[in-house]
Amino acid sequence: MKFEKKLLQGTLIKRYKRFFVDIKHQNRTITAHCPNTGSMLSLLKAGNKVWFSESDNPKRKLKYTLQIIEVENKLVGINTHLTNKIILESLKAKKIQCLSKFTEIKPEVKFSNNTRFDFLISNNKEKCFLEVKNVTLVREMNTAEFPDAITSRGTKHLMELIEAKKKGYKCYLLFLIQREDCKLFKIAKDIDVDYNNAFDLAIKNEVKILCYDCKLSAEEIIINNQIFYEK
Numbered sequence: 001m002k003f004e005k006k007l008l009q010g011t012l013i014k015r016y017k018r019f020f021v022d023i024k025h026q027n028r029t030i031t032a033h034c035p036n037t038g039s040m041l042s043l044l045k046a047g048n049k050v051w052f053s054e055s056d057n058p059k060r061k062l063k064y065t066l067q068i069i070e071v072e073n074k075l076v077g078i079n080t081h082l083t084n085k086i087i088l089e090s091l092k093a094k095k096i097q098c099l100s101k102f103t104e105i106k107p108e109v110k111f112s113n114n115t116r117f118d119f120l121i122s123n124n125k126e127k128c129f130l131e132v133k134n135v136t137l138v139r140e141m142n143t144a145e146f147p148d149a150i151t152s153r154g155t156k157h158l159m160e161l162i163e164a165k166k167k168g169y170k171c172y173l174l175f176l177i178q179r180e181d182c183k184l185f186k187i188a189k190d191i192d193v194d195y196n197n198a199f200d201l202a203i204k205n206e207v208k209i210l211c212y213d214c215k216l217s218a219e220e221i222i223i224n225n226q227i228f229y230e231k
Contacts, residue, residue: 001086007051007067007218015044021066023050032064035079039149041137043069043076051075051218068216075216076136077178082221083134084118086176086214090223091121096210097226099172102128115160128170131157135177135211137188144177144211144227145188151195158198162205173202174210177227185211186230203231 010025021034032052049070055063069076087096088107094100102121109120111129119130137148147154161171175185189196203209211227 001082001089001222002220003053003067003218005054007053008064009218010050010052012044012046012048012050012069014046015040020062021050023052023064023066025052030064031062032066033062034066035081036066036134036136037080038136038147040078041148042139043071043078043136045071068218074179074181077134077214077216077221078136080134083132083176083178086221086223087119087130087132087174090212091119095223096174096212098208098210099128099130102126111160111164115157117157117160117164126170127168128172129161129164130172130174131161132174132176135175135185136179138179138182139188142181142183143230144175144179144182144185144213145191146175146185147188147192147195150192155192155195155198158195158202158207161207162202165205165207171207172210173207174212175229176223177211177213178216178221180213180215180224182213182227184230185227 010023013022015021019034021032051068053065067079091105104122106120110116117129118132121128135144135146137145165171187196187199211229213224215222215224
């Protein structure tokens with residue numbers, strides 16, 4: 001997924017009120033939108049290099065959007081709004097091997113009164129719901145973790161995937177790791193016990209788990225290697 005324009009570089013000053021970040025850029029302070037509602041644990045150290053986009057839309061309240069943070073010389077994509085765009089591009093290009101048999105792709109499909117899944121993918125024989133989660137957290141070397149904060153919404157999605165599986169759908173949960181420095185993925189059990197329990201239940205009910213990392217630059221973010229998860 002290519003950015004419309006090459007990202008601008010600055011230095012993180014602080015994040016506040018969840019959706020705002022102050023960035024030092026060319027000897028001035030600018031305020032940018034932070035498109036990530038998570039805790040962004042371990043990412044928000046003042047002085048970290050950041051990359052951000054600039055919008056030409058005059059109706060936007062904030063002209064800039066934070067996209068990437070550098071942590072210990074590693075780039076981390078924090079924009080959760082890009083996650084589904086990256087996966088949609090990857091599905092169309094058949095870059096996710098086990099899902100390449102599905103020929104029809106429908107984003108944001110309603111499953112129940114309270115739930116929409118990110119994708120319904122299908123062919124002449126099967127229908128499959130695909131839910132996608134963005135991952136940024138690393139606390140142990142080379143190991144990505146999710147979630148970085150308690151996520152009742154994420155737990156609900158797991159339970160709904162189980163229900164969809166019982167109704168005859170194939171079901172996949174894909175964790176997109178927007179960084180390049182990970183070889184393993186695991187659930188952050190200490191951060192959200194309920195999510196971990198729901199995840200284990202989903203596995204028992206044959207919800208399939210996929211994990212992929214990304215390649216990041218100031219020009220684009222693209223899906224990269226499949227990452228194995230640690231049970």
